[in-house]
Amino acid sequence: MSSNLAHSAARGAFFTLGAQGAKIILQFLSVIVLARLLTPHDYGLIAIVLVVVGIGEIFRDFGLTSASIQAPTLSTGQRDNLFWINAGIGLLLTAVMYFLAVPIEAVTRQPEIVGMVHWLCLLFLLNGLATQHRANLARDLRFRAMAAIDVSAAAIALTAAVVAALLGAEYWALVIQQLTSGVVVVVGSVLAGRWLPRWYSRAHSVRALLGFGWNIVATNLLVYAGSQIDTVLVGLKFGTTPLGLYNRAYQLLMTPLTQVRSPMKNVALPVLSRVQQEPARFDNYVTAAQLMLGYGLGIPLVLVTGLSDPIVRIMLGPRWLEAAPILGLFAVAGLLSTIAFVGYWVYLSRGLGRQLFLYTIVTTLIKAACIVTGSFFGLIGVAIGFTVAPAISWPLSLFWLSRVTPMPTARLYAGAGRILALTASVGVVAWAVASTVSSWGSWPMLLVGLPAGLLTAVAFLILPVYRRDLQNLWTFVRLMLKRQPRTA
Structure with missing residues (x-):
C-alpha cells in the first residue's frame, strides 16, 4: 500500500506537471501572439472584469472541491448533492453578475465593460457544472484524464482567441478565449467522469462538508482580496495602460506559476490526507x-x-x-x-x-x-x-x-x-x-x-x-x- 500510494503520488505529479508544462507553453504562445495583436488597454479591460469573476468563483466553488477530495468517505448521494449545490450557486452568480454590469461600468468609466460582463458571467454556470466532476476525478487519482482536459481546453481556447484577434475582434478575443476554455472543461470533465448526478436528496447529509467548505470560502476570499489589491490599486490610481503593463508582467510570470502550483494540490491533498x-x-x-x-x-x-x-x-x-x-x-x-x-x-x-x-x-x-x-x-x-x-x-x-x-x-x-x-x-x-x-x-x-x-x-x-x-x-x-x- 505504501509503495502504491507513493507511486500514485509520483505519477499524479508527472501527469499534472506535464499538463501544466503544456499549458505554460500555450500561455507563452498566447502572450507572444496576442500581445502583438492586442493593446495594453484591451488587457486592462479583461483584467478588471476577471477581478469580479474571481470573487464570484470563490463563492461558486464554496470550498466544496477541497471538501470533497479531503473527506475520508464520500457517498454517491453526497457527491450528487454537492453537484447540485455548486451548479445552483453557479446559476445564481451568473444572474447576479449579469445585473452588476452597469454598476461596474459606472465605477470603471469603461463602456466596453458592460458587454464583456454580460458574456463572461456564463463562466460561473460552466464552472459550477464542472466542479464536482473534476473533484471526483482528483479523488479517484485520475490525473491523466484531468491533464488531457486542461491541455485541450487551453489549446482550443488559444486558437479561438488568435483567430478572433486576427479578424479584428480586439478585446472580444480575450472574452472568447475565457468562454471557450470553460465550455471545453465542462464537456471534457463530464465525459471523463462518466457520471450523471441524481436529483438532490436530504437523505444524504452534506452539513459537515459545507462547514469545512465555508472556512475555505472565507480563507479564499481573503487570499483573493490580497491577490487583487495591486490590480485594483494600479487600475484606480494609474489607469488602464499602466494596469495593462502590470497585468502582462503578472500573466507572463504568475499565471504559469499558478498553473503549476495550484493543480498540484489535486495530487498532494488526497495523498497527504491518506x-x-x-x-x-x-x-x-x-x-x-x-x-x-x-x-x-x-x-x-x-x-x-x-x-x-x-x-x-x-x-x-x-x-x-x-x-x-x-x-x-x-x-x-x-x-x-x-x-x-x-x-x-x-x-x-x-x-x-x-x-x-x-x-x-x-x-x-x-x-x-x-x-x-x-x-x-x-x-x-x-x-x-x-x-x-x-x-x-x-x-x-x-x-x-x-x-x-x-x-x-x-x-x-x-x-x-x-x-x-x-x-x-x-x-x-x-x-x-x-x-x-x-x-x-x-x-x-x-x-x-x-x-x-x-x-x-x-x-x-x-x-x-x-x-x-x-x-x-x-x-x-x-x-x-x-x-x-x-x-x-
Missing part, C-alpha cells in the same frame, strides 16, 4: 514536496529575474519594456511564496480550515500594507511591495503552522535555506553574465545568461547536502516515470 495518521511518512512527504517545488520552480523563477530584460523584449516586444523590472520582482515573489506553499496543503489535508482562515487574515493584512505603501512610489513601488510581502509572511507561515499541528519545522527551514542559497546564486550569475553581452542584443543575452545560471546550479552539487537533495528528487522522478504494475 497518510495524516502516520507522522513519519507525512513529514517525509511534506519535506520532499518542498524540495520538489523549491528547486523545480525556484531555478526557472530566478532565471526569469536575472534575464527579465531580454525575456520581455523577445516575448512582448519593445513597447512593453517597462514591464521588465516588474517581471523580475514577480519572479522573486513567486519563489518566496512557492517555498511556503506546502503549508497550504498541510492545512487542507488535516482539515484545519479555521486555523487557515485566521492565519490568512494576518498575511492578507501584511500584503495590503506592503502594496499600499509601495504605491506611493509608483508602479515599480507596487511590484516591490508585492515582493516584500511573502518575504515577511514565509517564516511566519511555518511558525504559525507548527503551533496548530505537528510539523517537521527544522527540516523545512533547512531545506528552504538551501533552496534560497542556490537560487540566489543562479539568478545573480545569469544576470551578470548576460549583462556583459547586452550590446549584442536580447537573444545573445538569453543564450549566454541561461546556461551560465544552470551551470551555477550544477556547481552546487559539489556540496554533499545538495547531492542528497538531488538523489531524493531523482528517486521521485523515477517513480513518476515508472508504470504501476498491473495486479491480477
